[in-house]
């Protein structure tokens with residue numbers, strides 16, 4: 258849930274990239290750092306172990322100033338995908354305002370995707386969020402891999418036909434679909450945020466300008 | 475919305491990021507870099523490090539962290555480039571401090587989480603332990619009931635076994651009594667014939683017809699009759715005595731349930747048991763008694779009779795058409811030793827360990843409950859003694875009973 262700091266005139270949001278290990282969450286954050294041009298952009302802070310695996314989380318801070326002079330700060334986190342780090346995933350997921358689920362398109366990863374998604378559902382509930390209403394985008398990553406190796410778009414769409422969440426195909430490695438995924442999430446986050454702190458009314462930020470300000474147009 | 479101050483992803487201010495840093499050393503380094511005194515202040519103007527007194531017209535460089543300006547570095551002596559380089563250095567230090575703090579707090583959060591999960595598990599464990607305890611108590615109760623049921627069943631079987639051996643005993647006794655009764659009966663009918671002869675002779679004598687008397691006397695061979703009559707009566711008296719003895723012996727069995735102890739010579743009990751089986755084996759086997767001198771002991775004679783009878787009946791059953799049963803008694807190492815051997819079919823080695831087990835029987839189904847030897851062992855043990863067996867398949871079996879003296 259967004260944090261409103263009246264003293265420093267600041268609204269802080271938390272967005273989380275969730276998914277199985279090695280699906281491309283960290284890569285998404287790296288690409289976003291390169292691709293986005295908001296008013297304010299921090300560096301990617303990674304806390305990794307040996308083997309390049311995310312131990313705790315990665316963090317990318319982004320922000321912009323509203324016409325009202327407030328700072329809107331978005332903190333993008335990734336979670337460690339390894340099954341063993343469930344407590345860390347829960348802590349990172351706590352208080353999240355939106356989630357991107359990064360799935361690995363490789364056929365061989367289907368079970369891991371399913372388990373990670375189920376884990377997301379469980380942890381969302383455990384940290385006191387409502388799975389039905391939490392803003393969520395599902396991203397199928399690594400579309401650049403050979404066709405034989407990955408699920409076809411039709412297959413993925415068929416499998417997720419009943420799901421209410423936006424589905425985005427991406428190749429984080431080459432930067433495709435990364436920004437779109439993020440924009441789709443922002444679109445969903447906006448109405449919740451607007452309700453919570455009257456972005457439109459008090460700060461003069463509508464949905465379109467919100468997405469544009471964060472992504473840099 | 476107020477956040478728990480320890481959540482790892484909280485917003486940090488300058489004071490928090492500087493907490494725990496080697497501030498004195500930092501101040502020294504900054505003073506050297508900036509060619510003199512400096513001030514590190516928050517955006518609100520609060521001094522964090524350096525000179526307490528504000529500068530008149532200092533140069534200022536913003537200290538930024540996480541998109542925001544947290545404070546300023548002020549110096550009156552350093553040039554702009556040097557000041558902003560020093561500020562950059564402070565920013566790097568703050569960044570590292572934030573990194574460490576987030577990692578540390580996240581770690582604490584997850585440890586607490588794990589701890590909570592552990593406590594949850596512990597509670598679940600305790601609950602299942604309690605369930606297990608109840609279960610095991612129930613189980614104990616069920617086992618107790620089972621044991622009770624078994625004990626009742628076993629008591630009933632013991633009773634049945636006792637009745638079975640009493641049945642065998644009755645058969646033996648009937649056989650034994652039948653024999654003398656048979657010849658007594660036959661002697662008596664011969665005697666009736668002799669008496670009729672005597673009546674005829676008495677009538678002739680009264681009439682004074684001595685010639686006729688003489689003729690009949692010779693015809694009836696009265697010389698032999700008088701001799702035979704005496705023998706018949708003698709034989710019958712002996713037969714009646716034997717029946718009387720058997721009936722007297724029977725008393726030894728009529729008190730199998732008697733719990734009063736008596737002082738007896740076990741040789742008497744052995745003889746008695748042999749008498750009982752003698753009828754059954756008369757034409758089948760030779761019964762040899764080698765009874766040594768025994769001290770009298772205090773025991774339940776009715777029970778020991780049952781043991782001896784059981785062992786003897788076992789021996790009889792194992793015998794081939796013609797066999798031999800030997801009963802020996804003697805004293806060895808302050809114990810009475812009683813051996814009952816046969817040269818019958820023997821017991822296969824594999825069965826030897828089990829023959830005293832309840833319900834183990836090598837005899838055909840129906841000939842006994844399989845408790846005979848178990849009962850024997852229980853009775854002997856109740857007397858403080860022990861029972862053993864040696865056997866060779868095809869060669870015979872010896873049961874040995876040891877009973878303590880005194």
Ligand SMILES: Nc1nc2c(ncn2[C@@H]2O[C@H](COP(=O)(O)OP(=O)(O)O)[C@@H](O)[C@H]2O)c(=O)[nH]1
Nearest residue numbers: 278279280281282283284398399400428429430
């Ligand atoms: N081919 C391909 N590889 C990718 C893509 N995205 C990430 N990877 C690779 O997958 C591996 C794991 O990526 P990473 O971002 O560390 O995964 P994370 O565990 O989810 O953070 C790395 O070797 C990436 O280079 C993609 O779109 N295509």
Ligand SMILES: [Mg+2]
Nearest residue numbers: 282283311335
């Ligand atoms: Mg990662």
